Amino acid sequence: MAGLLLDTCAVLWTGHNQRMSRTALSAMTEALKQGELFASPFSAWELSLLSARGRLSLSMDVDSWFEAYLRNGGVAMAQLSVRILIGANQLPGSPPNDPADRIMIATARQLNLAIVTRDSRILDYGAAGLVQTVAC
Secondary structure: OOEEEEOHHHHHHHHOOOOOOHHHHHHHHHHHHOOOEEEOHHHHHHHHHHHHOOOOOOOOOHHHHHHHHHHHHOOEEOOOOHHHHHHOOOOOOOOOOOHHHHHHHHHHHHHOEEEEEOOHHHHHHHHOOOOOEEEO
């Protein structure tokens, strides 16, 4: 399997030891061993947006939480390039409308990563063969 990109929901669940599928946990363990487990910088942006809107409460400020998450979990930061951002608007088929989902998909496609997510729109896009996914 390719390396893995954790969707923002997967970052939160793994960061708070929430229940995930055995398939996802196994894939994440293997990706971690290979140094191929990634989070997107866009997840930090999403977390800060949720926090600012009062929809997310963390034990510390978002910046500190995200940095600790990466450091303590052995998760690497995925590259977020201009090419990925432009690619988010040029996805084939019928991608999700949510810009964050599109950026995650474009990142995964550009870096040849599978997205770990529970987001049904991303999973449906993956089922259409347009991005690799692992349901968590």
